[in-house]
């Protein structure tokens with residue numbers, strides 16, 4: 001798992017099932033990898049809206065009693081990652097508000113590049129915000145009274161915001177799914193008997209045995225109510241599609257199908273290509289588990305060098321981890337990953353990871369592998385060097401902290417202490433997806449699909465509302 005990259009958010013929604021909240025709870029379980037800091041569900045039973053949110057994993061926040069109190073046939077749910085400092089319950093989603101047109105709940109995955117400007121404008125007119133979330137800006141915009149109905153006010157709000165946003169919205173007896181016109185973050189539609197499901201990733205549909213219908217299109221707003229689903233495309237002329245390629249490299253679960261591709265198969269292709277771009281003689285290929293595994297498989301197939309699970313990951317590290325009293329060197333690395341000495345001793349090893357961000361965790365891991373007896377370590381990274389920050393909802397460190405922004409590959413190799421180092425090229429990365437022109441690669445190339453202008457500095461220091 002890449003150090004320094006934080007997951008963002010996961011969305012789930014149900015319309016037309018008597019156990020909507022229970023299904024949502026299960027869906028959030030499947031999406032837990034997209035955000036571990038808070039979880040929440042809001043539901044509607046035809047008369048009342050219910051909601052429960054809390055800090056921590058889905059299993060920390062919900063139990064049988066809490067789920068059974070969330071009645072109704074409509075529900076939306078959210079799991080969230082946030083930057084430290086903004087990790088507070090008031091920022092947990094869905095955001096739920098009562099206003100002149102009733103009650104609305106909203107869950108957001110992404111980041112608005114004009115969120116801070118819109119917020120400042122709204123505050124200048126007297127708006128009082130309860131959270132520091134982008135999502136609340138959307139609610140303020142749609143609560144304006146000058147529009148005829150909810151749909152008109154939602155379209156008005158969506159046209160004001162810029163950047164990355166996949167949304168699930170519950171407006172009493174209606175479930176709404178939204179993808180921004182660039183399609184940065186995933187969102188798909190499923191069916192379970194007569195019920196409709198929205199989910200960030202198809203792995204959540206699989207868990208509840210819902211059938212995958214399709215992905216929402218970039219720029220699509222899908223209204224689902226008792227009459228069934230109805231789509232509108234309010235954003236006008238088509239914009240450059242810019243799916244986040246990091247979803248394929250790292251964020252999404254490998255058993256998901258997103259942006260028209262199997263994530264696992266894309267990651268395997270990355271490994272094949274990596275082997276072609278950086279061939280080396282070695283005895284073993286070992287992945288950094290878990291996210292390096294599919295690429296390591298591909299690299300092993302392509303190079304005919306055997307794959308071994310030479311590093312074992314501890315999956316059971318909770319949020320509140322009690323540190324040892326006595327100083328143990330590299331404890332953080334040791335507790336998560338442990339190499340198998342008997343496999344590594346005297347071997348030339350290719351270590352496959354999905355990315356390097358700051359480089360400090362990789363350096364500590366490499367040291368452990370040499371201590372375990374590896375003779376040579378050839379590090380292969382299944383994405384290009386990360387040189388630029390992301391303004392669309394992924395919390396990379398600042399440019400100063402990104403090792404590849406400030407160092408040559410040879411400098412990074414020396415810093416890590418590896419025998420050789422090979423990153424996948426941008427062309428190689430794009431050759432592994434079926435529609436390369438439809439991807440954002442700004443963190444590698446600096447080619448930002450939507451400019452962020454004068455807000456760049458603000459975003460570097462301010463809270464981002466993933």
Ligand code: SF4
Pocket residue numbers: 184243244245246247389390391392393394440441442443444
């Ligand atoms: S800049 Fe990188 S991480 Fe951010 S949306 Fe684009 S591809 Fe994804």
